[in-house]
Amino acid sequence: MIDDVERLIPHRGLMRLVDEIISVDEKTAVTASTVTESWPMVEGGAANCIVLVxxxxxxxxxxxxxKEPRKKEEELAGTGWIVGVKEAVFHHSEIPLNSRIITASDRVFQVEFYSEIAGTARVGDETLAEVKLQMVQSDSNVNEETVS
Known part of the structure; x- marks a missing residue:
């Protein structure tokens, strides 16, 4: 378990959905999250699956x-943005409160500041969503090597 969520993403307060980093490297990340009433898009005891994007x-x-190794212990994450959702397949329309979601992302393509990400969200053995994202990063946050 890695306790660096707020060092690696800028989200705070109600917009930080990730509770725990299970594993991370330069190409993949796996996280855990629990659906709570404070999440966006919660109504009637469940979250809309669109929040999985x-x-x-x-x-x-x-x-x-x-980044491994980190140059300085106090180094913070750079900034990145979603610039497109290439594909999103939702296998459910809602997620009950208190569900523990395991989310995995895999960088399948990168060139300079642009990356394509394939991600899945699961509860237990059941897949909730499969999403392909296009993302860009600020130049202070880009790994030197291209991942392919």
């Missing part, structure tokens, strides 16, 4: 912001 993006941001 943001959760997968935050997991991808953890991967994109992670």
């Amino acid at each position: 943001e959760l997968i993006a935050q997991t991808a941001g953890i991967c994109l912001g992670w």
Whole structure:
């Protein structure tokens, strides 16, 4: 378990959906999150599955912001943005409160500041969503090597 969520993504307060980093390297990240009433798009005891796009993006941001080894202990993550959702397949319309979601992201393509991410969100063995994102990063946050 890695306790660096706020060092790797800029989200705070109610917009930080990731609770825990399970694993991370320069190409992949796996996180855990629990659906709470404070999440965006919660109504009637469940969250709308569209919020999983943001959760997968935050997991991808953890991967994109992670550098090993870190140059300085106080180094913070750079900034990145979602510039497109290439594909999103939702297998459910809502997620009950208190569900523990495991989210995985995989950087499948990168050139300079642009990355394509494939992500999944699961509860137990059940896949909730599969999402392909296009993301860009500020130049202070880009790994030197291209991942392919």
